[in-house]
Amino acid sequence: MNNVTRLLQRHRSIRKFKPDEVSEQVLEAIVRSAQMASTSSNVQAYSVIAVTNPETKRALSAVAGNQQHVESCPVLLVWCADLSRDKLACEREGVEMVSGTMENFIVATVDVALAAQNAAIAAESLGLGIVYIGGIRNNLREATRLLNLPKLVYPVFGMCLGYPDHESGVRPRLPLRAVLHRETYDETAQAESIDEYDRRTRDYYIERTGGKRDTTWSKEMADKFKRPARAYMRAYLEEQGFRFD
Amino acid sequence: MNNVTRLLQRHRSIRKFKPDEVSEQVLEAIVRSAQMASTSSNVQAYSVIAVTNPETKRALSAVAGNQQHVESCPVLLVWCADLSRDKLACEREGVEMVSGTMENFIVATVDVALAAQNAAIAAESLGLGIVYIGGIRNNLREATRLLNLPKLVYPVFGMCLGYPDHESGVRPRLPLRAVLHRETYDETAQAESIDEYDRRTRDYYIERTGGKRDTTWSKEMADKFKRPARAYMRAYLEEQGFRFD
Incomplete structure (x- = not known):
């Protein structure tokens, strides 16, 4: 460092x-x-x-x-x-x-x-x-x-x-091995990394909010990705002259 | 600094x-x-x-x-x-x-x-x-x-x-006023900035190559953008499961 x-x-x-x-x-x-x-x-x-x-x-x-x-x-x-x-x-x-x-x-x-x-x-x-x-x-x-x-x-x-x-x-990030792969993409590292990170984020939120916020990273992602995000984006970008051929 | x-x-x-x-x-x-x-x-x-x-x-x-x-x-x-x-x-x-x-x-x-x-x-x-x-x-x-x-x-x-x-x-960049706008986008600053930058990049290349490379930023951009770039990209991304709705 x-x-x-x-x-x-x-x-x-x-x-x-x-x-x-x-x-x-x-x-x-x-x-x-x-x-x-x-x-x-x-x-x-x-x-x-x-x-x-x-x-x-x-x-x-x-x-x-x-x-x-x-x-x-x-x-x-x-x-x-x-x-x-x-x-x-x-x-x-x-x-x-x-x-x-x-x-x-x-x-x-x-x-x-x-x-x-x-x-x-x-x-x-x-x-x-x-x-x-x-x-x-x-x-x-x-x-x-x-x-x-x-x-x-x-x-x-x-x-x-x-x-x-x-x-x-400083908000904790995913375990290093979740994002850093060696030679080829390692799918097997993901499930365990998410388990570990869910525990860490839960502890972090509970400590930070005095127990009021009790959630995990997976729950946050599920909540975020359960509906389409900003679905007007493609049309707007085309209005601005961008193309995606 | x-x-x-x-x-x-x-x-x-x-x-x-x-x-x-x-x-x-x-x-x-x-x-x-x-x-x-x-x-x-x-x-x-x-x-x-x-x-x-x-x-x-x-x-x-x-x-x-x-x-x-x-x-x-x-x-x-x-x-x-x-x-x-x-x-x-x-x-x-x-x-x-x-x-x-x-x-x-x-x-x-x-x-x-x-x-x-x-x-x-x-x-x-x-x-x-x-x-x-x-x-x-x-x-x-x-x-x-x-x-x-x-x-x-x-x-x-x-x-x-x-x-x-x-x-x-260190390769020179566009003049600051070309990329930094105040309050709203300033189109009027662009032409003059490009003129200035074309002169600077030409001097830079000539000096760096002992006169062998005599070009400007505008010429480089015109050369780059005159044909479609990596036109397979959209199809590839869709194969990978990305969507652009």
Whole structure:
């Protein structure tokens, strides 16, 4: 372990922030760090919108199911997969961009995630805290309108940014052997790993809530996956010009 | 700037590795760091296969268009989006998993990217070097066979891991104002940013290759996007059980 792996392994989401502003210098250090993440063939297929306007944050908080921290954080970063800039580059070379494949969609979605995770690490190293806001995907049509996004751009997640005003525990993860396989995929490791993790998450919730929350990872997953998630997504993405041929 | 933002901003891909092994302890520190990345509603929808077997690496190198470093790196990590474990969790609760939406696909693809980027940072902080291998997506059917992947799992990218045996320059990125927008998306900043970046990338390539490579970012993008990319992807993903409703 060194300072960096300790920082990475100490990550916890922060949902309450001090009123302190995030300075321009700090924001730029974070986004410049994001930019240096790997990118597929240098396409850099992402953009990030820094939102500080209270009305926009309030509206995006409503999109995300009224998550109070989306409104109260000093800066909300909205991370977008973005093929529109690559399209502009093609146009100036007189080339019609062919971006209508699942592959292009994957590339843009991965590119923005790599950049955002670098931003998260940079922010935490500078004493800030973050929480990813997947809830922005509740209504991407509204987010697209609020942020004035052009075609070939879609918000993948938000990220609240600011100085932490609370501490929270580090949530235990699946046993290492569940996610790390050797040479080939090991299905036999899964059942035992889930048993072990169900026990650990149950203990964690009981301890953390004084016994009020008594559940397991399996129960949480069953509850999450028992109905279709955000079923409008495909249609929205097609409206934004993405194709999945 | 601090040690971490310096590390993040110093990233360069490494394609030549010393023969030194990556110890079990180092590999575990890297994957444990990966596990602490944020994950959507704790689904942890990813797996990573650590490949050291020379034959498998050779075969995956062939998949990736004969990238020599895929064969010669001490460890190849294959990062997979993985909804199969969540399906197992649902099954033990007697729930039939409903995972047939674009949303679920995005969640799994983002989850693995966040974890992998933490792994990249951890590795670099420990003195190792990495390069992402998108080329593994040239033939995911073959990669799936070689790694014995179950349904609801797909390799998103590989990552060569080892101790660097060369130095390489840090490739310039787009101007900050191209990717960082304020309050709403700023289309007007794009044309000028691309002009500036085309000049910078041209200078960079000319200097780096002694004048042999004379191109711009726009030309590279036009060349990349003029034909459909990996058009079999959607069909492959459906074979693996993913749906995009």
